[in-house]
Amino acid sequence: MSPGTEQENAPGRTLELRLGPVAHGGHMVARHEGRVVFVRHGLPGELVRAELTDAAPEATFWRADVVDVLEPSTHRRDHVWDLADSLKAHRAGRPPVGGAEFGHIALDEQRRLKAAVVSEQLERLAGLELDVEVEPVALREDSGDDAGGLAWRTRCSFSVTAEGRLAMHAHRSETLIPVGPMPLATEEINRLRLWELDLDGVERLEVAAPACGSAPLVVFTLADGVAPSRLTDVLARLSPEVSASAVGPDAGRAPLTVRGRGSVSERVLGRHYTVTGEGFWQIHRRAPETLVAAALEALDGALAPGGQVADLYAGAGLFTAPLADAVGPAGHVLSVEGAPGTSRDARRTFKRRPEVAVVQGRVERVLRRHGGAGAFDAVVLDPPRAGAGRETVHQLVEAAPRAIAYVACDPASFARDLGWFRKAGWQLEGLRAFDLYPMTHHVETVARLTPPRA
Incomplete structure (x- = not known):
């Protein structure tokens, strides 16, 4: 050149x-x-x-x-x-x-583009030709309105500029841009008006405002040498029902509750969950119930009272609860999560459910101890963006459950894992895709995988 x-x-x-x-x-x-x-x-x-x-x-x-x-x-x-x-x-x-990299694209076309990506990844990495449709998700169960793809985020992460202003990063950049109301965030988050706060001494903050209407939580990460008392004036500007936690050298590694509770209460299809500031939860206000319904549909015929099931990469136990209800007191649910804080959330939620065993650790390591042929009748597999990986796929092939509900947030890693399942003779019997991240390129899929027929 x-x-x-x-x-x-x-x-x-x-x-x-x-x-x-x-x-x-x-x-x-x-x-x-x-x-x-x-x-x-x-x-x-x-x-x-x-x-x-x-x-x-x-x-x-x-x-x-x-x-x-x-x-x-x-x-x-x-x-x-x-x-x-x-x-x-x-x-x-x-x-x-x-x-919001798709915010300039009409919603129908956003979904068509996402469907094209899922189809292309399935063909390239799994050798499977499949027409995919990405389904819209309404903001409320009793309405078909998706609010034009806005106001769906119940959780947001923000940074803070050197001048103490609420900010977000540019893509693949350390550049910080001051922000005001965020169109993708729910009304409950924008109502906090965090952009009006003097955040000097704060490095970043995460906010959660549950869709069920329970009290919001803001987690402040403090800079070195800044004590939690710095938040006194900040909290005075927030509504009294807002809980707050602090993280930093002078607050401890785990979030220190400085007002209210250090967790939020989530309710999904009549089930209650406790999620702390360091825990994981789906960010679209309708994602939890949408994904639970799709996963149970994918496991149709594999769940029964007394069954042995697994919820892998379980987070706070979103899928663990309906699995436990399906197998009942005579059954058993192995709920595995790698993040210690999120695993503690699940333990709190299921401490009175003896049929649920919450195990914190890497999924492949836990499966070495608790897996093996015939270990599970059904599995929910909900890995992070990197996917489950070759070892976990091979362990599940050996366990040979009657069905796996694979919940995926990344089409490429899902297609790669699916390719390994297919090489072992497994079938993709169903796939649904949901537009749970409007205005972005992200898409969520739920697949039904079944072992070779005898």
Whole structure:
């Protein structure tokens, strides 16, 4: 590559690109002089000017953000959040906030693009051709309204600028951008008006506002040398029903409750869960009940009173509770979670359920002790974004439950794991995909996997 070309293609320079199909990760695929460029904030078929954000001369691919649209797609619309709008951000001389990279795309087209990604990953990594439909999810059970893909996040994480202002990061960047109301957050979170607080001494904060209406919780991570007493003035600006915890060198490694309770109460389909600030919970207000219903549907015929079942990567026990109800007191549920704090949440929830064994540890290690042929009649497998992995898949193949409900938040890792199941003779008998993260490229799937028929 000539020196002039290197300068032309350095990060910060712009290229005119015709965008191709959507790729896993929310990018559109383009090519420049034979090199692949993954472009965010575009749409297939558009002609755009894109600013390079990652363009090392020796790299096999580059990354870029759309900064001007020369020929727009018919599916392009005004972005739902100005701070995340790449076009407006470029004109303001800053990068866009991350977390709403599909906000410029009409909702129906967002779902079509997500379906295309799931189908492409299944074909490429699992050797399976399947037409996928991504289902919308209403914000409330008694309504078909999805609020235009907004107001669904019951949990948000924020950073804090050096000046003490609420902020979020730009994508793949340490750059902090002050924020105000967040369109994807629920009304309960925006009502706290966290952007009005003086957060000097706070490094970041997480907020949870349960969909069931129980009291919100804010967890503040304090900077070195800052004591929890620093939060006195901050808490005075928040409604008295808001609970608060602090994390930091002077507050301890585990969250220290400084007001109210250090947890929130969640209710899903009549079941109660306790989730602390360090615990995991689904972030879409309807995700818990949607995924529970889909997982139980995927395990149809494999659950019965007295059965032996497993909930792997169980989190706070979202699926553990309905599994325990299905097998009853004569059955047994092995609930496995790697994160200590989240596992403690599950222990609190199920301390009076003797049929539930909550085990904290790596799933593959726990399965070495508690797995084996015939160990389970049914399994819920809900791994993190990295997927279950080869060893866990092989252990489940050996256990040979009658059905596995695989709940996946990443199409690529799911397709890879599915490929290993298929090599062992397992079948994909059903797949549903849900739009639980509107305005982002993320999609959740629930699959029914069954072992080879004798």
